[in-house]
Amino acid sequence: MCLAVPGKIIEIYNAGGLKMAKVDFGGVTREACLEYVPDAQVGDYTVIHVGFALNRLDEAEAQESLALLQEIANLEDELGPDS
């Protein structure tokens, strides 16, 4: 139910009185409603749930936490799994 998939906004338009978008999921395009992410722009990544963008994905946060996890992985490499 709470499955949500990241996708990239490739086109924004209005339909049925709502702000809608075409969203690209790694080559497959689907329509999604952008009413809850009013600031979203073409090129933004959003997390899409049952045809609705729930939030914009924050690239800076993503890079920062990946860098931290990479550090942990590097550290484990250096120390070895048993230390």
Added chain:
Amino acid sequence: MRRSNLQFAIWGLLRQSAPRNDTWNGNTVKYISEYRDAKLVQGVIEEIKRVVTRPWVIMEICGGQTHAIVRHGIDQLLPPEIELVHGPGCPVCVTPLELIDKALAIASRPDVIFTSYGDMLRVPGSGRDLFSVRASGGDVRVVYSPLDAVKIARQNPDKQVVFFAIGFETTAPPNVMSVMQAKSLGVKNYSILVSHVCVPPALHAILGSPQNRVQGFLLAGHVCAVMGYWEYPSLAEKYRVPMAVTGFEPLDIAQGILMVTRALEENRAQVENAYPRAVTFEGNQPAQAMIAKVFMPCDRKWRGIGTIPLSGWCLRPEFDEFNAEKRFDVGEIQTSESPLCIAGQILQGLSKPHDCRAFGAQCTPEHPLGATMVSAEGACAAYYQYGQRASR
């Protein structure tokens, strides 16, 4: 939620196109492949092994996470000290039997087109399911989004179109938007059958139970994408349990477990965020405002668990015209539940699927006794599908 064929196709494509090596550093983040990097996941698992000193019981709330954990074998990689128990975050599983029977009665009417997310179709009511209603001539349709149901209503003005609006907080913004769209477009033949539930009251019920074993929580990332996590610090403090907002990819889940384990070891009852790319403390404000406009809190019965006070949302009286329960009088409902099914125990983290005598015998995804065996978020379905039958 059972994924539609298209969603499967999307996942399939994403899996095929996902680069094997980590390409995130310095490149555009695609938000999937980076979080399935085996080396990074292994690093976090090793760190969990390093920090853990004694046994801990951690519950993942969301059934989507249960499936990810079992599918990727994360529970098998963890040190023996960490026991994961599976939570109630499967909306299909906790939708009360009375409401499913009501859905069956409404869907059987010749003037109704009944629309639903696919997962609900095989959930057993008292004796039958929505599939069997369809087989006997009912117009039951699976939709990807509630806006598709509004579209069907506009295309079929001579029919009553009902959408089965179930779900946790994640699904509420789409469901309320369908009502707002129907209202603004003047669609008179659209209504929703609401069974919305909320996570914080369920945590309160689990933690307040004398049988509770749970010492830390992985909070449901997409519930928090909508609601933020401002509702949880008071719970964490009251019951002295740490929590981590957690995403759905293997790396997200490993990171959430690491955060909770560290907090448990350091005796910190805090709420931390292991999913900051999608979740902020405040959550999605426009979505919360729209939910508050259309829904109001109400007591809700959870299948197999019982009534939890103020644990759900229902339509505000000013939206009565869109309330399927008000629009259709289905008369007295007499429910009957399988006496063998222990789904309620499983949903509260008190039992595991393999504790059930009927698991894999009388109860299979083809012939489910309870909803936890049907749903793509149900713990029993996860254990059945991925062969996780051994106890640990």
